Every structure is written in structure tokens, then in C-alpha cells.
Amino acid sequence: MPERRLLLEHSGDPEYRTIEGYEKTGGYQGLRKAVTMDRQAVIDEIKKSGLRGRGGAGFPTWIKWNGIEKEKTKPHYILCNADEGEPGTFKDKELMENCPHLVIEGMIIAGWATQGDKGYIYIRGEFVDCARSIKRAIDEAYAKGYLGKNILGTGWDFDIYVHLGAGSYECGEESALMSSLMGERGMPRLKFPHAPLPTVAGLWDCPTVINNVETYACAPFIIQNGGEWYATLGASTKNSRGTKIFSVSGHVNRPGNYEVEFGTTLMELLEMAGGMKGGELKACVPGGSSVPILNREMTEKAVIGYEEMVEAGSMVGSGGCMFLNEHTCIVTFIWRTALFYARESCGKCTPCREGTTWMVQILERIREGAGKPDDIELLRDITKMIDGRSFCGLGDAAAWPVAAALRVFPEEFEYYIGHGRSIVQSPEGLAMMPESDLARV
Amino acid sequence: MDTIPVSNLKDRPRPPKPEEVELRFSERAVKELEQLLTHYPDKKSAMLPALWIAQREYGGWLPPEAIAEVAVRLQRSYAEVEGVATFYTMYHVGHPIGRHLIEVCTCLSCYLCGAYRIADYLKEKLGVDWGETTPDGMFTLEEVECLDACDRAPLLQVGDQYIGPVTREDVDALIERLRAEESPTTIRLADEIVQAQLHASDQEKVRG
Numbered sequence A: 001m002p003e004r005r006l007l008l009e010h011s012g013d014p015e016y017r018t019i020e021g022y023e024k025t026g027g028y029q030g031l032r033k034a035v036t037m038d039r040q041a042v043i044d045e046i047k048k049s050g051l052r053g054r055g056g057a058g059f060p061t062w063i064k065w066n067g068i069e070k071e072k073t074k075p076h077y078i079l080c081n082a083d084e085g086e087p088g089t090f091k092d093k094e095l096m097e098n099c100p101h102l103v104i105e106g107m108i109i110a111g112w113a114t115q116g117d118k119g120y121i122y123i124r125g126e127f128v129d130c131a132r133s134i135k136r137a138i139d140e141a142y143a144k145g146y147l148g149k150n151i152l153g154t155g156w157d158f159d160i161y162v163h164l165g166a167g168s169y170e171c172g173e174e175s176a177l178m179s180s181l182m183g184e185r186g187m188p189r190l191k192f193p194h195a196p197l198p199t200v201a202g203l204w205d206c207p208t209v210i211n212n213v214e215t216y217a218c219a220p221f222i223i224q225n226g227g228e229w230y231a232t233l234g235a236s237t238k239n240s241r242g243t244k245i246f247s248v249s250g251h252v253n254r255p256g257n258y259e260v261e262f263g264t265t266l267m268e269l270l271e272m273a274g275g276m277k278g279g280e281l282k283a284c285v286p287g288g289s290s291v292p293i294l295n296r297e298m299t300e301k302a303v304i305g306y307e308e309m310v311e312a313g314s315m316v317g318s319g320g321c322m323f324l325n326e327h328t329c330i331v332t333f334i335w336r337t338a339l340f341y342a343r344e345s346c347g348k349c350t351p352c353r354e355g356t357t358w359m360v361q362i363l364e365r366i367r368e369g370a371g372k373p374d375d376i377e378l379l380r381d382i383t384k385m386i387d388g389r390s391f392c393g394l395g396d397a398a399a400w401p402v403a404a405a406l407r408v409f410p411e412e413f414e415y416y417i418g419h420g421r422s423i424v425q426s427p428e429g430l431a432m433m434p435e436s437d438l439a440r441v
Numbered sequence B: 001m002d003t004i005p006v007s008n009l010k011d012r013p014r015p016p017k018p019e020e021v022e023l024r025f026s027e028r029a030v031k032e033l034e035q036l037l038t039h040y041p042d043k044k045s046a047m048l049p050a051l052w053i054a055q056r057e058y059g060g061w062l063p064p065e066a067i068a069e070v071a072v073r074l075q076r077s078y079a080e081v082e083g084v085a086t087f088y089t090m091y092h093v094g095h096p097i098g099r100h101l102i103e104v105c106t107c108l109s110c111y112l113c114g115a116y117r118i119a120d121y122l123k124e125k126l127g128v129d130w131g132e133t134t135p136d137g138m139f140t141l142e143e144v145e146c147l148d149a150c151d152r153a154p155l156l157q158v159g160d161q162y163i164g165p166v167t168r169e170d171v172d173a174l175i176e177r178l179r180a181e182e183s184p185t186t187i188r189l190a191d192e193i194v195q196a197q198l199h200a201s202d203q204e205k206v207r208g
């Protein structure tokens, strides 16, 4: 299938960032329609659309919206997760920079559907351009009466505030994000069933909807054109509907965001990105650093869809798709992945705090030529001790890539340990590696 | 592996008592904080924005006096504010940084696209290692994790700007440009972050 630009159709047109330009393309028609509908009818449209969360887990969006109390006893909050931190992902960035009104409109629709009082968009601190663009859009929306008091004459008041982070991957985890927004260290909170769902007790213990930027950006299209129309997109897959933006990077000729219908293949995505650069395809990490790595054969068979991707051996994740060419040393790549998680672990729970560091230490030992034959088994053991045993998803996300690489590329680890150096010795391969590798050639 | 930098305990001054704290926020900063406080149901939630204001007001980093001032203004303890600030990599707690912070992303896509060679070049050119500042106080070099603009790998962040993909020549040009820069980009970054969180109506009230 070719690229299918729905959310990104006008991305890149500078006028689209302004409210006038946005309205010209049908902008805010979704909201105008929503406020004439019963709140429950809005949620039903989202249900019909089959929309699932684009932040990583693919949870059905309508269930979250529907989980907010209908008889209002407390303020209701609409929270947008714009902390995009997953290595390889930069789709929320493009949406916020180029299509800010789409995100804002989606949040207002969610607010209408759930009797929201206030919305917060939590943007990672590094994304200053996004924050500026979103702030400008919010100011324009206030001036036009889409935000503020008595929105579109409905008598309903709704505000949106921008809140910036200050450098932490863990703050993308939804409960850690709430801790951070409430002025604490970005550490996760106890989850359901041990604690109430965020839809019951989220921000300041009040009902809270939390969704990813891309998830909210889908809502205006769904309301405007109907859930049934949206569900025709991606209908060839088991249970994935609509389009998904993939951020393609690594060894490709045209890195960038490509929006595709579910049902597109990874090889088609690679072709959109101009094909491989500097060598043949060796591996692919299709959904951000957290998802299992695929080898060439697996990549060639993979179809994009939440269930389909699991069958292919990986996950859709956040859509951060990295293609690796033949000069990539998988051991070094996995060491770098593990290092990311060790640095970003919040330190709250032992399996993740200690386990991520141990994995780095063992991989470092292998990289330095001092790996032991038992190290492969040891690494595998550690991944099992972290996966499913850590307090939040970061631990699992740290374990999966290592476990997958050991499964899919065992020969690279065996070679490295046996020979004390990487299986990759091409000049291009060595040129990528950090110093300690280079020093040994 | 690398350890996460923590301030050296023995060198740490005793945190000041609230009544000893000298409040140094400018009039503008006080008004900005006042507006930001209206965005949240409690004072504590303004912690991150308040720390950004403080980082701007105190010259791009957070000395103990800045932590103490935020604590007083939000009515929290010094320890709590310090605990929050040290969690986040973009707050520079307890150690000053250069006028320009050059952050090199060496995470996955950037490493695949040669970030480690750019890093080597920068270290050699500036004569500093990760986390160090040039003797003239001009540049601090830091390694960062994915900045999520991997389509522009290898990528650098300086102040509020992303720069990439970069070559050695781009690095040379960047250093030249930064040397001529009048205001420290570290302070500008903090200011931009504060401004982005204020509505137009808030900004009007700040201007008075």
C-alpha cells in the first residue's frame, strides 16, 4: 500500500499552523459537530472507529473516555502525553510543530465527551519548537472561542495549559507523567487493580483521560467523517483501524515520518523512506527502542497491525522504526539500547534499577573482549528477572530488546565472546562504534 | 559504566532556613510565577515551571540559593525541591554550566549515523570531556539520550535549537557562531520554556 496521509495531509504547509489555514481545510468542524451531539454519542463514534492508543500500548481509546464518571462529582482532566521520548520516534513532534490545532481540537473533543474542565499537554522540555507552536495555537483557539468560557455557545468552559518537562524518559509513562505534572520526581504510581484507574483517580485524585498526541489528533477526523468511515481504513488487519504514523530513521535514504494505513508492510515502509543506505538490510526495530528486534527475513514478512506485528515477532509500539544495515554490530546496538534504559531507569524498583545496570555491565564486558561463555545465559536470566517483575513498563521495555536480540542474533553474541571482537569489521561498521571498540582495531 | 553525577555531599552547604533566604526573583519572574500558579489547583504542581524560572533568573543553573527560593515561594521544604530538581537532566543543580550547553545525542539512530565521531571531534576541538566546561566558561559538553528528532541524526541540541544532521564542518561553524553569540543560550532556553507555558492573557498581565 502507498502512503496514506490523513493526519499529516497538510503538514509542512505553514498556513496550516494558523487557525485560519486550519479552518480552511475543515478544521474545528469536528468540534462544531461534536458539541451538537450527545456526549455519549461522541464516545460511541470513537468506539465504532476502533481507535487504539498510539502511545505504545494500543489500548482502545473509547474505553478510557467511557470510564469517566457520568454524574459529575469532581473536576475532570484531559491530559495529553506529549513527552515523546522513545528512541526512534518523532511523530508527535511533527504533529505538534506542523499540525498543532489538530491536537488541540482532539483534546477539546475529548473534553466535551467527558465533561472535562481542564486540559494539560505535557511536552518534553527539549521540544521547545513544539511548545511554541502549541502555545500559539492555544492562544488562537481562545481568541476564536474554541477554548475558554461558554465554548461555541454551549455554556461549557474548558481550558488547556502547556506544561513542560525537564528531561526524563520515564515521565512518558502515564503515572510518572502525572507525578511530574503534580510537581514531584517523575516516578510511577501504583496501578490498577492495586489502585484506582486514572479515569477514576488520576491528576489530583480526579477522573483523568490520558492519551498520546497522535491519539487525540485522530479524533477530529473520526467525529467529522464518522467512526464507520474511519474503520474502513486498515480493514485488512485483524483489529487495527485507521492510519499510523511511523518515524523512519537509521540507515535509510529519506528518514522521516510516513503515515500508513494498517495493513501496509514494513518493506513498503522502507521503500517510502527511499530504501536502505550504505548497505543491505540486516535488522529492523519497528516500533521504538522498546520493541523486539527483527532480522531480515522477519522484516520481509511483517505486516503493520497490532496483532500482525506480534505474529511477526515484534510490536507496533510507538512507531519509531529503525532500519539497520549490514555494517551494524548487533551487540553494540543492544549495548547502546541497554545503556539508554539503565540511564533512564527511575530507580524505584530493584529489578529494573539493578537489572538494567547489570545488563550494561555484562554487555560492556563483552564489548571489551572479556566476555565469558556463560554471559549469554546470564543476560537471558536477567531479562527474565526484570520482565513482568518491575514496577512499571520501563523495566519490561528494557528486557525485551535484549531478550529478542539473544534469540534472533545469537551468533553475533557467540562470535563476540569467542573472538573478543565484533563479527562486524567493515570500515563502515567500525566508524559507527564508540571509542572502546575502535581502540582495539 | 558511567555513574549519574550527584553533587559532592561534603562540599554541600547547610540548606538555609526559610527566614534566611534572600528572594532574588525579578519583578517579571514573580509575576510569571503568579500567573503559572493559576494553572494548577495547588502550589506544588507549579514546581517544574518555578524551577525553570529559577534556572533563568540564576544564570542558567540552580545554585542552592535558587532551590531555597523556589522552596520558599511554593511553601515546600528545601529537600523536596532539591529532590525534584535532581531527578531531571535539564536542571543543572549545584554546578554552573557554560554560556552554551552543547548536547550530543549518542542514542540509537544518532549512533547509527555517526554520532560518536561527532562527539570525538567536539571533545577534541573544545578540549573537554562529557560534563566538562571549557576554562573560559563558554561551552559545556554533555551526552544526551534520544532527543526524538532521529530523522536529523546525528543531532545536537544547543539552547532551544536542534541542529542536525551535523558534519564536522557544521560543528566548526556552530562553534564560531556561538562564540559571537551575545546572550547565553542556556538562559534563553529557560526563558523560552517559561514563555511557552504562559497564555497570551497571562503574558499581558505580566507586562502589566
Ligand SMILES: Cc1cc2nc3c(=O)[nH]c(=O)nc-3n(C[C@H](O)[C@H](O)[C@H](O)COP(=O)(O)O)c2cc1C
Pocket (backbone or CB within 6 Å): A052, A053, A054, A055, A056, A057, A058, A059, A061, A081, A082, A083, A084, A085, A086, A169, A170, A171, A172, A173, A174, A175, A210, A211, A212, A213, A215, A392, A393, A394, A397
Ligand atoms: C517507560 C515508558 C515510557 C512511555 N513514554 C511514552 C511517551 O513518550 N508518549 C506516550 O504517548 N506514551 C508513552 N508511554 C505509554 C503511556 O504510559 C500510556 O500508555 C499512553 O500515554 C497512553 O496513551 P494512548 O492510550 O493514547 O496510547 C510510555 C510508557 C512507558 C512504560
Ligand code: SF4
Pocket (backbone or CB within 6 Å): A170, A188, A344, A345, A346, A347, A348, A349, A350, A352, A353, A390, A391, A392, A393, A394, A395, A396
Ligand atoms: S521499572 Fe521500576 S525502576 Fe524502572 S522506571 Fe519503572 S519503577 Fe522505575
Ligand code: FES
Pocket (backbone or CB within 6 Å): A087, A088, A089, B105, B106, B107, B108, B109, B110, B111, B145, B146, B147, B148, B149, B150, B153, B155
Ligand atoms: S537517537 Fe538521536 S535524536 Fe533520536
